[in-house]
Amino acid sequence: MNKMILGRYLPGDTWLHRLDPRTKISISFYFIVIIFFANNVLSYALLLAFTFGVIFSSGINQKFFFNGVRPLFLLILITVFFQLFLTRGGHIYWSFGPFALSQYGIRSSIYVFLRFMMIILMSTLLMLTTAPLMIADAIESLLSPLKRIHFPIDQIALMISLALRFVPTLMDETITIMNAQRARGVDFSDGGLIKRIKAMIPVLIPLFVNTFSRAGDLGTAMESRGYSGEGERTRYRKLTWARRDNIAWAVMLLLTGLLFILRN
Amino acid sequence: MDIEFQNVSYIYDANTPIASVGLKNINLTIKQGTYAAIIGHTGSGKSTLLQHLNALLKPTTGKVKIEDREITAQTNNKRLKEIRHRVGIVFQFAEHQLFEETVGKDIAFGPQNFGVSESDSLDLAHQMLAKVGLSDELFNISPFDLSGGQMRRVAIAGVLALQPEVLVLDEPTAGLDPQSRKDMMALFAQLHQEQGITIILVTHQMEDVANFAEQVYVLEQGQLIRTGHPEDVFFDETFIQQHQLGVPQATSFALSLRQRGLKLPSLPLTEADLVQALTTYFGKGSVKHE
């Protein structure tokens, strides 16, 4: 739990930190889309090289980064497992009932694994190098065209920034409550699956109760300071698009070009 | 049981870029049956230290000895239950740990985890509810329908129900009204005197330290900067000023009297001491203070 870096922001001054948050978010989405166009060894190799290139050049502490994403890989492995044994096609090496180990199964499970891995690595990198408020500002700015159709962008942006703001608080509180219950004799690492799930009840209930009461307090505090949800919001931090953002997009277009040359 | 820290350091998120020091090279011994107080500014490491007392945290380097068990970074997570049974911790904002349907069940939760039967644990719960000064009518209502102060008392009862030999209290009275505060402090003192329970209290209330503690530990930025009897610590004016610590009201009152030229023979720690010192000074002999 302590080692989790999901949703965490590491302040710093690398080139990734300095990129405009809008660039980072839009590029991340764009990258996730083009991942699905890769369909052979060469195109996957290209995207992998790009992903690791960004990670290594970002100056982020590599050991911390890879240790932090490791728990997520367990999740992927489960998905890959199904892909591996439920896909048929090509040469069949082994089969039993609905399960089979086939040439296609192996290939597609490797591809699925790589896709998930790249998506997780990139989005973790995005969260680690972008302050939560910046992410909220960027989402608001990127979605602002939807204002024309009276989509409540301001409120949604506020909701997102509040949610992001409370992720670390919630993590800390989970640890505190787990410790308090441990002190009352709960053993979270003991027994089978059912017993472990049961052991979480004394953690989840206080967590929910506290979260609701905190949300209520927050709402009251905001209203008592005059928040009503109407009115145009002005801002202190202004997002600025710089030359490096153009360069970042140019690199992405180049990558796309190469990808379409390499895929078949 | 005695508790001993040997060169204990604790680093949060060790080996990551967000590592931060929690404790630095702590050495201390808390003897069986002591009433100890831990004081220090916000963020000085008090809560971090407390969590080492029942192996919720394990030292990054050094070792914690709890009677004959040694806890180091390598200690396995299994077999810690016995320690947790014998060392009860009331956490800061303990009311946040309540979860059961009824007050009674919540108090009985701890003992049941340690193997006490359901009926015995419910009996215990009735007793403990009375001990923390709550009416038995609350036994079957939801803990979430109580006031904040009542919830705190229920949480404390839940830890007392473990019948620990060492009771660790992290600011147990913060946010309570003055009467509740007095009641709770009296309860802890009673447990200490009647049953010889070791009490380890973290507090920002210097009066509580003066009135109850036999030994004070002062923390600053994760380091233990002073250990001693309350008088040794609070009467050391240069030390107190240097580290911007508070002193009990009686002491600070006497100090300001001294500044205005009143030559008190000795400094008082508690209200009773202060009255004693003043009556001696004004030559009325020793008037008994009620």
Ligand SMILES: Nc1ncnc2c1ncn2[C@@H]1O[C@H](COP(=O)(O)OP(=O)(O)OP(=O)(O)O)[C@@H](O)[C@H]1O
């Ligand atoms: N879960 C955590 N992760 C990282 N750092 C932490 C964590 N808990 C505490 N710290 C840090 O360790 C240091 C000591 O914190 P601790 O909670 O022990 O202080 P404290 O003396 O109990 O303060 P207070 O009087 O406010 O309760 C602080 O600098 C704090 O920021």
Ligand SMILES: [Mg+2]
């Ligand atoms: Mg604390």
